[in-house]
Amino acid sequence: MxxxxxxxxxxxxxxxxxxxxxxxxxxxxxxxxxxxxxxxxxxxxxxxxxxxxxxxxxxxxxxxxxxxxxxxxxxxxxxxxxxxxxxxxxxxxxxxxxxxxxxxxxxLLDTRPAWPNIGPDFVARMGGAGPEQAGAGEDSTVIPFRRPRPAATGSGPWAAACALLAAEDAPVFDAWLAPLTEAGIEGGQLVLLAPSRFHASYVLANLRERLVTALRRADPSLAGVTVRA
Incomplete structure (x- = not known):
């Protein structure tokens, strides 16, 4: 994008x-x-x-x-x-x-579904030609293969946030967010567990804003997110 x-x-x-x-x-x-x-x-x-x-x-x-x-x-x-x-x-x-x-x-992430209404030239110029390309240009360290995506079960804020995050940027979600697991709520913040310390550091450094926005849309009472290895 x-x-x-x-x-x-x-x-x-x-x-x-x-x-x-x-x-x-x-x-x-x-x-x-x-x-x-x-x-x-x-x-x-x-x-x-x-x-x-x-x-x-x-x-x-x-x-x-x-x-x-x-x-x-x-x-x-x-x-x-x-x-x-x-x-x-x-x-x-x-x-x-x-x-x-x-x-x-x-x-740009939120408005992308409406880009085709402007025209294919606009979509191509903005780099939104297809969902597989949506996250590729944002960071060269995004893992290029797809992980099995877990089903968003339940009705909690993390399940709802996962649905939002997967819809807006599937490659980034599959590579970095799908592996996170919910570990409860502490001090108004959702605690997520990452498979490694590097994974947790990357998510906090590059995707924290996306996580917080999606979580607050799912549950406005949440103050933020904590990611631990």
């Missing part, structure tokens, strides 16, 4: 690619998702600093841009953070607003 580079060569076209992916995703969703995506696109096009990956704007200003009250702003910004599309880079303090950033990889 082709990543978005906010600066450098082809930066302008990549910005349009991100907005196009969001647009197609929104149009394919229900009215609530359409409204949320439109509001995010409004923030990106009017207030987002591409070079610094920073969105620094107060709730009152967002409310004015969206033509809503601040309560609605607080609710929808929380939804965008829960989706993993917006991340807090620096919390607000002493009268200063929070500095936010965009999680490009997360947005």
């Amino acid at each position: 082709q990543g978005i580079r906010p600066v450098g060569r082809e930066a302008s076209s990549r910005k349009y690619d991100l907005l196009s992916a969001l647009m197609a995703h929104g149009l394919a969703g229900d009215k609530h998702r359409q409204r949320l995506v439109l509001r995010l696109m409004a923030l990106i096009t009017t207030r987002y600093n591409w070079q610094r990956d920073e969105l620094t704007v107060g709730q009152a200003e967002i409310a004015r841009l969206w033509s809503v009250d601040e309560r609605t702003v607080k609710r929808d910004m929380a939804r965008l953070r829960d989706l993993g599309w917006i991340v807090v880079k620096r919390p607000g303090a002493r009268g200063r607003v929070s500095v936010l950033g965009l999680a490009f990889d997360r947005i």
